[in-house]
Amino acid sequence: MEKLDKQKEILKLENITKVFPGVLANDRINLNLLEGEIHAILGENGAGKSTLMNILYGLYKADEGEIYLDDNPILIHSPKDAINKGIGMVHQHFMLIPQLTIMENIVLGKETAKGGILNMNAAEKVVKQYSEKFGLHVNPKAKIMDTSVGIQQRVEILKALYHGANILILDEPTAVLTPQEVVELFNVIKSLTAKGMSIFFITHKLEEVVAISDRVTVVRNGRVVDTKNTKDTNKVELARMMVGRDVVLTVTKDEVEKGDVVLDITDLEALDYRNLTAVKGINIQVREGEIVGIAGVDGNGQAELEEVLSGLRKAHRGNIYFKDKDITRLSTRDRLRMGISHISQDRLGRGLIVDFNITENMILGDHDQKPYANGVILNSTSILNETEKLINEFDIRTPTPFLPAHSLSGGNQQKLIVAREFNREPDLLIANQPTRGLDVGAIEFVHNQLLKFRREKKAVLLISLELEEIMSLSDRILVMYEGEIIKEFISNEATKELLGYYMTGGEKKKITNEELEA
Amino acid sequence: MMKEEKKEKRFKDNRFGKTITSILVPIGMIFISFLVGAIIMLIFGYNPIKAYVSLMRGAFVGSFNLAQTLLNSVPLIFTGLAVAFAFRCGLFNIGAEGQLYLGSLASTYLATTIVLPAILHVPLILIAGALAGGLWAFLPGILKAKTGSHEVITTMMMSWIGVFFSSYVIRNILRDKRTTLPVSKTIYKSAELIKIDQIFPILVLKETRLHIGFFIAILTAILIWYILKKTTIGYEVRAVGFNPYASEYAGISIGKNTILALFISGMLAGLAGTVEVAGLHHKLWDRYSAMYGFTGIAVALLAKNNPIGVIFAAILFGAIQAGGKSMQLDANVPVDMTDILEGIIIFAVAAEEIIKMFIRAREKRRLVKIGTT
Numbered sequence: 001m002e003k004l005d006k007q008k009e010i011l012k013l014e015n016i017t018k019v020f021p022g023v024l025a026n027d028r029i030n031l032n033l034l035e036g037e038i039h040a041i042l043g044e045n046g047a048g049k050s051t052l053m054n055i056l057y058g059l060y061k062a063d064e065g066e067i068y069l070d071d072n073p074i075l076i077h078s079p080k081d082a083i084n085k086g087i088g089m090v091h092q093h094f095m096l097i098p099q100l101t102i103m104e105n106i107v108l109g110k111e112t113a114k115g116g117i118l119n120m121n122a123a124e125k126v127v128k129q130y131s132e133k134f135g136l137h138v139n140p141k142a143k144i145m146d147t148s149v150g151i152q153q154r155v156e157i158l159k160a161l162y163h164g165a166n167i168l169i170l171d172e173p174t175a176v177l178t179p180q181e182v183v184e185l186f187n188v189i190k191s192l193t194a195k196g197m198s199i200f201f202i203t204h205k206l207e208e209v210v211a212i213s214d215r216v217t218v219v220r221n222g223r224v225v226d227t228k229n230t231k232d233t234n235k236v237e238l239a240r241m242m243v244g245r246d247v248v249l250t251v252t253k254d255e256v257e258k259g260d261v262v263l264d265i266t267d268l269e270a271l272d273y274r275n276l277t278a279v280k281g282i283n284i285q286v287r288e289g290e291i292v293g294i295a296g297v298d299g300n301g302q303a304e305l306e307e308v309l310s311g312l313r314k315a316h317r318g319n320i321y322f323k324d325k326d327i328t329r330l331s332t333r334d335r336l337r338m339g340i341s342h343i344s345q346d347r348l349g350r351g352l353i354v355d356f357n358i359t360e361n362m363i364l365g366d367h368d369q370k371p372y373a374n375g376v377i378l379n380s381t382s383i384l385n386e387t388e389k390l391i392n393e394f395d396i397r398t399p400t401p402f403l404p405a406h407s408l409s410g411g412n413q414q415k416l417i418v419a420r421e422f423n424r425e426p427d428l429l430i431a432n433q434p435t436r437g438l439d440v441g442a443i444e445f446v447h448n449q450l451l452k453f454r455r456e457k458k459a460v461l462l463i464s465l466e467l468e469e470i471m472s473l474s475d476r477i478l479v480m481y482e483g484e485i486i487k488e489f490i491s492n493e494a495t496k497e498l499l500g501y502y503m504t505g506g507e508k509k510k511i512t513n514e515e516l517e518a
Numbered sequence: 519m520m521k522e523e524k525k526e527k528r529f530k531d532n533r534f535g536k537t538i539t540s541i542l543v544p545i546g547m548i549f550i551s552f553l554v555g556a557i558i559m560l561i562f563g564y565n566p567i568k569a570y571v572s573l574m575r576g577a578f579v580g581s582f583n584l585a586q587t588l589l590n591s592v593p594l595i596f597t598g599l600a601v602a603f604a605f606r607c608g609l610f611n612i613g614a615e616g617q618l619y620l621g622s623l624a625s626t627y628l629a630t631t632i633v634l635p636a637i638l639h640v641p642l643i644l645i646a647g648a649l650a651g652g653l654w655a656f657l658p659g660i661l662k663a664k665t666g667s668h669e670v671i672t673t674m675m676m677s678w679i680g681v682f683f684s685s686y687v688i689r690n691i692l693r694d695k696r697t698t699l700p701v702s703k704t705i706y707k708s709a710e711l712i713k714i715d716q717i718f719p720i721l722v723l724k725e726t727r728l729h730i731g732f733f734i735a736i737l738t739a740i741l742i743w744y745i746l747k748k749t750t751i752g753y754e755v756r757a758v759g760f761n762p763y764a765s766e767y768a769g770i771s772i773g774k775n776t777i778l779a780l781f782i783s784g785m786l787a788g789l790a791g792t793v794e795v796a797g798l799h800h801k802l803w804d805r806y807s808a809m810y811g812f813t814g815i816a817v818a819l820l821a822k823n824n825p826i827g828v829i830f831a832a833i834l835f836g837a838i839q840a841g842g843k844s845m846q847l848d849a850n851v852p853v854d855m856t857d858i859l860e861g862i863i864i865f866a867v868a869a870e871e872i873i874k875m876f877i878r879a880r881e882k883r884r885l886v887k888i889g890t891t
Contacts, residue, residue: 312766333769342767350767355760364757365768368750376749 007034009071010198011167016065018051021407023399025051026062027222033167033200036193040201040209040230043219044242044411044439049202052219053169056200057089058082088160089169092176094152098145102138103127106159130158135191149297150181154188161197168192169200174208178297179467179500186212204242204439206235218242243441253451253473259288260323262428262459268318270301270308278304280483281318286428288457291450293474293491295467297503301483302463303345306432309461310342311335322428336365341426343417345433345463347410351417354406358398359387361405362420386423394419395442411438422449429453432463447473467496481505544820544827547870548834551862558858559851568849573856576844577837583844585726589798590836591829593618593807595735596790597814598821598828599742600783604669605823606746607779608759613658613673614787615811616680617651621788622795623684624650626692626702626802629709629795639708644734644792651788652781654680659780663773669780677811688804700804711797731797736829738789743825755779787811816860819867835860 011033018026025048033039043049054060056067058076066073069085076082079089096105103123112122127140136154144152153173160168170189174182189212193199201213209216210230218225218241225241263286272278278301286292296302307313309320311332319328327335344350352361363372363383371382387401396415398408405413418434431450435443450460450473464470470477477489479502487502556566577587597614604611611617625647634642658672685700692702711729746752757765758775766772790810795802817835821827842856 310767331769331771332766333771336769344767346763349761349763351764353757353761353764356757360753364764367753367768373750376751378748378750378753380748 007036009033010035010069012068012071013052013056014066014068016052016055016062016067018048018055018060018062023407024222026055029065029219029222029224031217031224031227033198034215035198036196037214038189038193038199038201038212040203040213040216041219042203042206042209042216042238042242044204044441047219047242047439048222049219050171053089053171053200053202056082057087057169083160083163083165086164086166087169088163088165088167090153090156090160090171090173092172094156096144096152096155099143101141101143102147102151102155102158103140105144105155106130106140106162108159110163126162127158130161134158134161134188134195136188148181149176150178150184153177153181153185157188157192166196167198167200169202171202172204173201174203174205175465176298178503179496180504182208206238206440209238210235220244239440242439253454253475256289256454256457258290258475259457261285261287262323263461264321264324265309266319266321268305268308268320269316270304270313271316272304277316278483279308279316282480282483282485284461284478284485286459286461288459289454290475291454291460291462291473293470293477294461294463294480294485295470295477295499295503296463296465296480298465300480302432302480304483305480306342306344306430306463309340309430310344336424339427341421341424341429343421343429343431343434345436347413347417347436352405352413355404357402357404358391358396358408358416359383359401361416362387362390364420366424390419390423394445411442414438415442418446418449422453426458428459428461430461430463433465434462435464435466435469443469467499470499471496479503479506540822540824543870544822544831547820547866548863551859551866554862554866555855555859559855564851565849569845569851569855572844572848573838573841575848576841578841581724581726583840585728586840587833587837588728588732590839591832592731592735592797592836593790593794593810594813594817594832594835595739595829596786596793597810598817598832599739599825600786600790601814601818602821602823602825602828603742603746603755603786604779604783605818606752606759607755607775608762609662609776609779609783610670611655611658611673611780611783611787612670612815613655613675613677613680613811614783614790614814615807615809616673616677617654617784617787618791618794618807618811619680619684620654621647621651621791622802622806623687623692623791624788625709625792626705626795629705630692630703633706634708636708636710639706640711640796643709643796644789647792648785648788651791652785655780655784655787656777659777662780663776673780681805685804688802692802694801702802704801705796709796710800711793727798729797731793734789734793738786739825739829742786746825751778787814790814813860816864816867819871820863 009032013029013031016026016029029048029052041049041053051060055062056076058078058081061077067076068074074085076085082089097108103120106127107123112119112126124140127138131137136158138151138154138158144155157168173185177185189199189201201208203209213230215227216230216233216238217227218238220242263284265282265284268279268282269277270279282305284292294302304313308315311330315328319326321327322335322338322340327338348354353364366372367378372379372386384401390396391398391401394415396408396412396419398412405416408416414436415438421429434450435446438446447469450462453460462470462473471491471494474491477491477494477499478485479487479499481503482505486506489498552570556570559566559569576583578584597618600614600617601611625643628643628646629639633639654676655673658669658676661667661672662669688702689700694701694703711731711734713726714728714730714732715724715726717730746756754765754770754775755778757768757770758772762772791807794806799806813835817828817831820834821831838856838859842853845851845855846853
């Protein structure tokens, strides 16, 4: 472990070990945090980095090991404990109350009050103070539900600061941000450390580590591989440490001749659960041998589009044709049997039955077909054989094929879903965030599978929030904003900046973040 | 890869361990319930040891007692299976009582109006009873599938309709005209479920009233276990029970499985009613059911909705009922103590479920929050 001289060690984790049934999540992890540094924790999914941070935040208790704060050993029993000791955490899924204002959310738990009576003027003042001090501009009176994800994240950070954090844990903070918002976040992080904050930055993205961190600790299979000064290493070396072998970082696609139109969506309109129009007249065509990518910030109609395509949501208007057949009114089961597979963005809700074990999840959708079933009777031998084959092929880490799916890590759950949908050998694959939560090695694998599909003249409709993924895999890129396709690119015309511009509305952008704060 | 394999071998396939735990927990709960019962008896000045010994004696010692225990368990196995099966699909069938009576009605009707050789008559009345019970649950099933109306309300309403309807039919259509009592005619011998000691003489159950309905119940439990675990029907029912959204996404019809699950559930309750009449009473008495439909809920919960567990849970409840009289005679404990014991067991089961639901909800929220690890 290398240490930058003149910086004080404010936090030390020594021999942290955590065991879950069947899984050694953290294996004698040693790691420290220096004052004022940005320390990236880099690892695959299932590597144990989130478990480690959750131990630090008091959500789990370590089975072995010690934590030292300023050289004093401490015990952390709960998040409240952690907060009292100055450790704050910003999770991937925000914990804000949409109907309340920013200042109400920030002071929640440590309200500015006297004798039970709230003093909201004081709250507003305090929020403004912190805002100024740390350069996190927000409008204290705005309601959370009216603010963008980028602003919400700032609120989460302000919340942690208000509650007295001087150590901040950021868990995959860029997962929900547009490229511009990521840049803003990085500026915020730099200014926080300039003011004396120390930050743990959990990520599986190599570019981020290289862009922002001072030091990086690579975790693999529950163990620390090494801790290095970021400037002394590079993406290739980091990837090799993460995965244990050399990894291709971006796949290159070859020229494939496109065939007939497989999927033809015409003037599709769909409503969301509030009966507002979520998809406003979309036209998309996907041909054999083509990957069409839909880029867009989460919440612009992609979820509803996916549901209409899978048959779970009725199309309000418009038609969907699959190989020239009108499938607009067809049931989900019929579409599956016709050769359409789906990877849903809602892994736990739609992609898996977490109480079922791996074998049962692996046959979901094909459970009544040969060879899994003869008539009504399930064939446990073929089910087990096929599942074991796929566990190996897709490197799903599990002690047994009968492990209930809820015990798998997020990344391995995703691998299960991908394995299942690919194995069906569909003619059309609709993939929404197919590599979400996967590590570098698994992403490479899935990308290669998608390209293999493409070479075999199958069609793929790819919806993703990862611009690198969209750009490297797609033949054509469509940008979706507020339910419409507002721009189409041939893949080599698209740049991150151009995509980012259209993803936030392009010319159609209504109110900017700055206007909201005024 | 090698190092990973070695590490994983450290943590063995714990499916066996899980089965042991899932048996130990209910046993533990029963033990705690008896303990609480003992405390109550002590408070009122009774001797719990004497009470429990006579309870066990009265339930298991001697062919008459053992037969009584097993006889009590027969309808509970069926209603327990009924409630358990519906639960597996995420549905609360609390109308087993009414479905049971409909089963008795249909089977008694066919058992008192036509004569057939036994080899045809018995299967006929079993099928008729099952179908009648199934149809009674079918309506709540359709209502749930098409309109979303909650089966707790619809099955309960249908239950009372069933009870009073069967009351009417017994008193007016099926009644034995030689008496004013609310009872049907005696069923024909060919429709009876014969006693066990007529097939094979077991010394221990000789000359008791135990009938083959007991074996039919056991076989049915095994059949339901098989359906749930080894067939596509069971797979879809369980899938919908655990996660209707993911099931939909995989092309499984929630509506179809809801209806099917309630239908099968109703059929099982209908069998309860059929077997009681054909095997034990040989006639249909108005309101003969000692709340079997509702006790079935407790049986299902104690058995954790496992069909094989239902057999044991039903026998436990049957034993407590059978041993009550001995407990009163030998230990002077009022026979109502059996009701108290059953109540404590039900509380214990409910408490465990509530605690588990709580833990599961927190775990799920935590998993979603943490998302990718």
